[in-house]
Amino acid sequence: MDPLSEVFSLLNVRAARCTRFEASGGWSYRFPAKPALKFGAVIRGACWIDFSDIPRHQLAAGDCFLLANAPAYVLANDERLTPEDGITAFDWAQSDIAHHEGDDTVLLAGSFSFEASDAQLLLGSLPRFLLIPARNPSASVIRSTLQILDHEIRGTQIGTAVLTDRLADVLLVQVLRAALDQGNGEDFGWLGALVDVRIGKAIGLMHGNAAYPWTLEVLANAAAMSRSAFSKRFKSIVGLSPLDYLLRWRMRLARDMLRRGSTVAAAAFRVGYSSESAFGHAFKRVYALAPKQYSRSNILSKTPRQR
Structure with missing residues (x-):
């Protein structure tokens, strides 16, 4: 195996859960910090993500991002609204899909779990917020994976959990590759050293x-x-x-x-x-x-x- 594949195997990197968020009208939701690696992607529409201590980032359809040691953040399309709690506002225990009025904007999200004692080898290589914009040359490949992942999250066929886990793993590697291609490898520590x-x-x-x-x-x-x-x-x-x-x-x-x-x-x-x-x-x-x-x-x- 190549070094990245070996480390993924030893860290036992695996998708913890994948979810879909649909919204129309004005909305603003706050999500808590989580000591993990999370991904998010805009399938349709647009919004922004705000970490409070740095300028917010505009997100458009086709954008994908990673959050390392995910800090607290707000996802919204109207800065005038007071953010609601994105955890308690929806019944996540019963469904992987959350709705706010309609589906003008659609986001997919997921998180990964690791062997805790060595997680820093990967998490420490990544910036807190890593954006892969739709214009990135690798975005079309990522978009194809997201389309299949979105289909599985919304589906009811057998084997959905297995497929979503595998697709999330594929997506993570694709995003890491795209990040290394678009940036200076030295900015990604151990990951950058591999290339x-x-x-x-x-x-x-x-x-x-x-x-x-x-x-x-x-x-x-x-x-x-x-x-x-x-x-x-x-x-x-x-x-x-x-x-x-x-x-x-x-x-x-x-x-x-x-x-x-x-x-x-x-x-x-x-x-x-x-x-x-x-x-x-x-x-x-x-x-x-x-x-x-x-x-x-x-x-x-x-x-x-x-x-």
């Missing part, structure tokens, strides 16, 4: 063979850079030194193995450690728990409590 010709190659090597005894010199040579230039650029984009990134990636892989029931010895070997003691020190440095403690706590969390 950097030199740094991305080094990350691909580390992901491709985590157990290999990578050194700074070998990685720098692969990137066709001096060690100092490679280290400086890697850290400026990713936020970690190359070898610290390698350490954390190895421990993520090992933790995933332990979660799936692997022995400590097998996990250590898989990520390049011949000594369980050295592996244990590295694991504890990253997760503040010894591997065996993590395994026990993971088993206990999966064991049903006796009444």
